[in-house]
Amino acid sequence: MKQHKGFTLIEMLVALSIFSAVMGLALLAFEQGRLNWTRSLHSGESESRVLYREQWLRLAFEQSVAARFRSGSSQSSPFFYGDNENMRFLSSAPIFQGPGKVAAIELQIKRVDEQWQLRYREKLGADPQRGLYMAEVDWFPLLTNLKSIEFSYEGDIHAPFNDSISSIPQGKQAYYRDQPAWLSKFESEYEESIPRRVKIRFIDQNSQIFEWVFTLNHHSNVLEPAYIPGTSS
16 A cells, blocks of 8 residues: 655744745835835925925016115115025015015024924015014925025125225125125115025935025016106106
8 A cells, every 4th residue: 555655744844934934034025115115205205395395486586576665765775685594575476375466575594393494474565665564474384304504695796886896885895796796695775686596505304405596587677666766756
């Protein structure tokens, strides 16, 4: 009579161990792939949000208002102020209201919970000659969880009308130049213009460096006041 030889207990245990090890490696690879896919998805969503923010700001800057407002009893200038942490200007394409409505726009760099934010707010109908009064307007966080962020402004050539830059008082010479230059502070009241370009440079939580450069509408007659100093009223 013929005997049928089967697997021994040891062989079954070895086979089961090998099968368990293979399945464990397969499940580990699957989980790692799932985590990588999730991270990639979140990274893609984050990059899309950043891209949208850049597009919003680009339109706002490109539609900036360079009209002159009376800033004193005998002079007028465009409205723009920018330093290391704050920026204010007028735009006919504010982010929330959309193109066609002139609003005062303010950007602010703020440190929150050991990280930096880029915050934004706008106000329709704000008049630089009478005051902006934006204290009651809520801030909107455009960018969050940043390692660093900074503003800079490209000032155009600005030479004295009749004299040399060296003849200007020492405290005012920073507002005059014989060639364009990037500045950490820009005041249109003294520059007699708005910047040629604005740069926003930041590093996100993944140490990725972004550098946004926006061109401003340097010449504009939008909202040009009827009164211009030096003319008869």
